Amino acid sequence: xxxxxxxxxxxxxxxxxxxxxxxxxxxxxxxxxxxxxxxxxxxxxxxxxxxxxxxxxxxxxxxxxxxxxxxxxxxxxxxxxxxxxxxxxxxxxxxxxxxxxxxxxxxxxxxxxxxxxxxxxxxxxxxxxxxxxxxxxxxxxxxxxxxxxxxxxxxxxxxxxxxxxxxxxxxxxxxxxxxxxxxxxxxxxxxxxxxxxxxxxxxxxxxxxxxxxxxxxxxxxxxxxxxxxxxxxxxxxxxxxxxxxxxxxxxxxxxxxxxxxxxxxxxxx
Amino acid sequence: xxxxxxxxxxxxxxxxxxxxxxxxxxxxxxxxxxxxxxxxxxxxxxxxxxxxxxxxxxxxxxxxxxxxxxxxxxxxxxxxxxxxxxxxxxxxxxxxxxxxxxxxxxxxxxxxxxxxxxxxxxxxxxxxxxxxxxxxxxxxxxxxxxxxxxxxxxxxxxxxxxxxxxxxxxxxxxxxxxxxxxxxxxxxxxxxxxxxxxxxxxxxxxxxxxxxxxxxxxxxxxxxxxxxxxxxxxxxxxxxxxxxxxxxxxxxxxxxxx
Numbered sequence: 186x187x188x189x190x191x192x193x194x195x196x197x198x199x200x201x202x203x204x205x206x207x208x209x210x211x212x213x214x215x216x217x218x219x220x221x222x223x224x225x226x227x228x229x230x231x232x233x234x235x236x237x238x239x240x241x242x243x244x245x246x247x248x249x250x251x252x253x254x255x256x257x258x259x260x261x262x263x264x265x266x267x268x269x270x271x272x273x274x275x276x277x278x279x280x281x282x283x284x285x286x287x288x289x290x291x292x293x294x295x296x297x298x299x300x301x302x303x304x305x306x307x308x309x310x311x312x313x314x315x316x317x318x319x320x321x322x323x324x325x326x327x328x329x330x331x332x333x334x335x336x337x338x339x340x341x342x343x344x345x346x347x348x349x350x351x352x353x354x355x356x357x358x359x360x361x362x363x364x365x366x367x368x369x370x371x372x373x374x375x376x377x378x379x380x381x382x383x384x385x386x387x388x389x390x391x392x393x394x395x396x397x398x399x400x401x402x403x404x405x406x407x408x409x410x411x412x413x414x415x416x417x418x419x420x421x422x423x424x425x426x427x428x429x430x431x432x433x434x435x436x437x438x439x440x441x442x443x444x445x446x447x448x449x450x451x452x453x454x
Numbered sequence: 455x456x457x458x459x460x461x462x463x464x465x466x467x468x469x470x471x472x473x474x475x476x477x478x479x480x481x482x483x484x485x486x487x488x489x490x491x492x493x494x495x496x497x498x499x500x501x502x503x504x505x506x507x508x509x510x511x512x513x514x515x516x517x518x519x520x521x522x523x524x525x526x527x528x529x530x531x532x533x534x535x536x537x538x539x540x541x542x543x544x545x546x547x548x549x550x551x552x553x554x555x556x557x558x559x560x561x562x563x564x565x566x567x568x569x570x571x572x573x574x575x576x577x578x579x580x581x582x583x584x585x586x587x588x589x590x591x592x593x594x595x596x597x598x599x600x601x602x603x604x605x606x607x608x609x610x611x612x613x614x615x616x617x618x619x620x621x622x623x624x625x626x627x628x629x630x631x632x633x634x635x636x637x638x639x640x641x642x643x644x645x646x647x648x649x650x651x652x653x654x655x656x657x658x659x660x661x662x663x664x665x666x667x668x669x670x671x672x673x674x675x676x677x678x679x680x681x682x683x684x685x686x687x688x689x690x691x692x693x694x695x696x697x698x699x700x701x702x703x704x705x706x707x708x709x710x711x712x
Contacts, residue, residue: 362545365505366618367534367562372569376558380549
């Protein structure tokens with residue numbers, strides 16, 4: 186077989202790819218070694234302490250009879266937390282949808298408004314919800330409203346960003362067509378953009394509900410409300426068995442919501 | 455008076471790309487005109503200048519006695535109602551039903567509120583079903599658009615256009631994504647609409663043979679300029695090569711011709 190210049194060049198591509206992968210691998214190892222050295226992290230020590238940690242978990246974190254008795258109390262707080270998360274997400278989603286219309290390339294009013302919308306969304310999104318909660322505590326105190334607004338701001342920021350992308354992706358074609366029929370702005374939104382972007386919007390809203398249930402636990406610790414408060418209470422009383430039951434109940438709730446939202450998505454899409 | 459007139463129209467994108475340069479022509483009511491030319495020659499831009507999906511940079515465009523380039527919001531809405539458009543990628547709202555998409559053709563003529571909630575009169579609905587039946591789509595009226603084939607989608611596009619009761623239909627590469635059989639169905643529908651309902655058709659096409667078969671007049675565009683504007687009969691091989699900036703045997707149409 187004759188090896189022409191062309192096939193030689195092709196062989197070089199495979200050779201080069203192999204070299205690239207090897208280099209990336211070596212660099213990763215070097216970064217890990219360097220970082221361990223600086224932070225005095227020892228991988229072997231870490232692994233070695235694992236069995237002891239497991240043993241502590243088993244002896245302290247398995248819910249006992251006393252913890253089981255607290256289930257009604259835990260469930261009622263869990264319910265409150267879940268409902269607040271759903272309420273926050275739905276309110277934020279409605280506002281974020283209309284806000285994102287101003288930030289999308291397809292429906293934007295003008296370039297300046299679009300930039301402002303994107304900056305505002307980035308600001309709300311990039312301040313962590315825990316920080317929002319700490320800031321809002323000054324105005325609302327340890328109140329469920331503090332948690333509500335803390336979650337609301339991050340959810341609003343994130344959903345605005347997500348909806349802008351969804352709208353840009355799905356609706357350029359039908360908006361152009363509706364423009365050509367003479368439809369006005371609101372008609373385009375409700376007849377074209379909303380139906381086209383519905384799958385993306387619903388997926389994001391369900392995802393945010395899950396995320397917010399997780400986050401509200403942490404925020405509840407700060408604001409002394411909901412399931413987070415309960416966790417904090419048991420933890421500080423060194424009642425680890427009950428505290429771990431709280432964590433388990435949150436995990437179960439998130440799993441249930443995930444299952445339900447998958448079902449909902451399948452039916453709607 | 456001509457239905458549509460372009461007077462020295464130019465369009466420059468971002469102050470750099472010259473999509474149209476000094477384009478002038480006029481179209482009489484009832485004509486079937488094809489625009490041919492290489493990709494990127496400015497055919498789509500030309501078509502979109504008519505209903506201001508693209509704003510011309512210079513020159514004036516008159517449609518049905520109205521100045522398009524200086525029209526305010528209300529006048530522009532009137533112009534858009536009278537000029538329907540058909541797209542290469544159909545541009546339907548895929549997740550809505552066929553009949554809802556057809557009814558979208560009425561949006562320009564409805565109040566904001568009834569358009570937003572999708573409230574149509576019984577006459578409008580009856581007409582939508584009648585047009586769908588004419589397009590051979592009576593069975594699919596309640597299907598979602600994403601269940602349709604390409605050829606069916608384009609027929610929904612035509613039905614939506616007819617729903618507007620337009621004076622002019624702008625077709626942007628209506629058959630570029632379709633197989634030869636569906637292409638013929640679509641072109642036959644357009645021709646029938648032109649002849650029976652006297653609706654003027656301005657069609658962008660990639661297929662020179664299709665343009666020659668269906669239209670009485672052809673406009674050839676190259677690099678933003680009109681290089682040919684005349685009856686189909688006068689479109690010689692030399693002119694075609696000038697439009698596509700090609701030499702002999704470079705074009706797919708030459709294969710049959712040789």
